Amino acid sequence: MKPAPFAYAKARSLDHALALVGAEPDAKILAGGQSLVATLNMRLSAPPLLVDINGLGELGKVARRGDWLEIGALVRQRDAERDAEIARSAPLIARALPHIAHPAIRNRGTIGGSVAFADPAAELPACVVALGGELDIRGPNGRRAVKAAEFFKGLFETALGPGEILTAIRVPAARGDDRFGFAELARRQGDYALIGLAAKARAAGVSLRDFSLVYFGVGAMPVRARGAEKALADGDIEGAVAALADDLRPEDDVHATAAARQHLAGVLLRRVIGQMRGASS
Amino acid sequence: MSERFCDIAMTVNGEAVEERIDARKTLADFLREDLALTGTHVGCEHGFCGACTVRVDGTIVRGCLMLAVQCDGSRVETIEGVSDTGEIADLQAAFAQRNALQCGFCTPGMLLTAQELLASDAAPSRVRIREHLSGNYCRCTGYQAIVDAVEAVALARNAKR
Numbered sequence: 001m002k003p004a005p006f007a008y009a010k011a012r013s014l015d016h017a018l019a020l021v022g023a024e025p026d027a028k029i030l031a032g033g034q035s036l037v038a039t040l041n042m043r044l045s046a047p048p049l050l051v052d053i054n055g056l057g058e059l060g061k062v063a064r065r066g067d068w069l070e071i072g073a074l075v076r077q078r079d080a081e082r083d084a085e086i087a088r089s090a091p092l093i094a095r096a097l098p099h100i101a102h103p104a105i106r107n108r109g110t111i112g113g114s115v116a117f118a119d120p121a122a123e124l125p126a127c128v129v130a131l132g133g134e135l136d137i138r139g140p141n142g143r144r145a146v147k148a149a150e151f152f153k154g155l156f157e158t159a160l161g162p163g164e165i166l167t168a169i170r171v172p173a174a175r176g177d178d179r180f181g182f183a184e185l186a187r188r189q190g191d192y193a194l195i196g197l198a199a200k201a202r203a204a205g206v207s208l209r210d211f212s213l214v215y216f217g218v219g220a221m222p223v224r225a226r227g228a229e230k231a232l233a234d235g236d237i238e239g240a241v242a243a244l245a246d247d248l249r250p251e252d253d254v255h256a257t258a259a260a261r262q263h264l265a266g267v268l269l270r271r272v273i274g275q276m277r278g279a280s281s
Numbered sequence: 282m283s284e285r286f287c288d289i290a291m292t293v294n295g296e297a298v299e300e301r302i303d304a305r306k307t308l309a310d311f312l313r314e315d316l317a318l319t320g321t322h323v324g325c326e327h328g329f330c331g332a333c334t335v336r337v338d339g340t341i342v343r344g345c346l347m348l349a350v351q352c353d354g355s356r357v358e359t360i361e362g363v364s365d366t367g368e369i370a371d372l373q374a375a376f377a378q379r380n381a382l383q384c385g386f387c388t389p390g391m392l393l394t395a396q397e398l399l400a401s402d403a404a405p406s407r408v409r410i411r412e413h414l415s416g417n418y419c420r421c422t423g424y425q426a427i428v429d430a431v432e433a434v435a436l437a438r439n440a441k442r
Binding site for chain 2: 001002003004005006008009010020024030033034037038040041042049050051052054078101103104105107108114188189190271
């Protein structure tokens with residue numbers, strides 16, 4: 001299908017973009033467009049105006065700021081994949097990026113777009129939650145930062161209000177004793193995950209503590225598996241796998257049954273624990 | 282200014298193009314309908330099949346997920362242009378020799394995607410070839426012959442270096 005008619009405006013600056021979306025409450029921000037244009041083509045969405053923020057160089061930077069790594073919303077997924085600073089300071093994100101769709105899509109798709117679109121099966125929302133990250137937002141009332149855990153509100157729903165633009169994601173820079181794990185299952189490389197898991201922990205001697213386990217593809221938004229985290233803190237992997245029965249509420253869909261997803265959640269947990277116990281995290 | 286119709290200027294296969302277009306027109310439709318470059322195919326129109334793959338400023342993109350208006354000021358290359366320059370003549374010959382195409386619908390996208398892989402990785406493994414081509418559907422060949430062709434070209438290009 002083809003998109004319904006819309007007007008198009010190319011923003012010259014972030015302030016210009018804010019003015020444009022401020023004047024048209026139903027406007028959509030066009031970043032990489034890899035989800036948005038598909039929804040336009042299918043007429044799942046028919047905004048009166050697209051505000052194109054491609055070209056706003058100020059949103060396209062990766063910077064280490066003290067103990068935090070900041071990734072501009074417009075950084076392309078493919079560029080992020082090759083970025084040495086992201087590999088060093090956010091290895092969990094670096095590991096997740098190759099799982100996002102296919103090369104031609106990552107060439108356009110952006111870090112901020114993936115987070116703001118909030119697809120429940122997407123990798124980056126789970127990563128920023130697992131890392132305890134923050135999202136930088138600009139809007140009519142200025143700047144604000146929202147914790148990743150509070151940003152995702154439901155199916156494709158976020159804390160972004162009318163006229164607001166996600167400008168950057170920020171995650172604590174990896175420390176030497178941090179351990180990360182990432183795994184997902186999809187029928188074909190690059191397809192949306194049937195289920196996936198982004199995880200972080202801290203090494204204390206030979207054991208791991210401070211687990212953060214965030215599943216994606218099993219609910220309306222990233223799901224933290226707190227029961228499993230608690231069991232793992234006691235070193236109880238079997239208990240953690242069992243706890244997933246209470247932590248997760250997967251549903252049936254055309255891709256997999258709830259029972260299959262529940263089973264696969266345990267498979268991923270064991271894989272990810274194996275990764276985190278490995279020397280190189 | 283926000284407009285439903287926009288003036289754009291770009292180069293397509295090295296030739297300057299200036300048009301006034303509907304903002305909602307995808308790059309793939311613009312190439313096919315306005316420029317009669319029908320080697321770019323339109324399949325699923327939501328990013329899954331890869332038949333619409335073209336190059337914009339040197340990197341492959343989905344022609345159905347980029348608006349033509351976004352290509353203002355860009356350098357666009359289609360299968361026609363890349364064929365004419367001879368850049369992928371060896372890949373095209375290998376596809377023909379190994380029956381890596383049957384109906385040909387996926388072939389332009391497949392070739393451009395394979396070419397991007399070979400430009401960044403001179404000796405990709407078969408697994409890597411499959412991963413890189415994972416976003417391009419072929420409903421005829423079963424992929425085996427396509428992977429064979431890409432692998433053969435990688436080896437042949439390395440032998441020439």
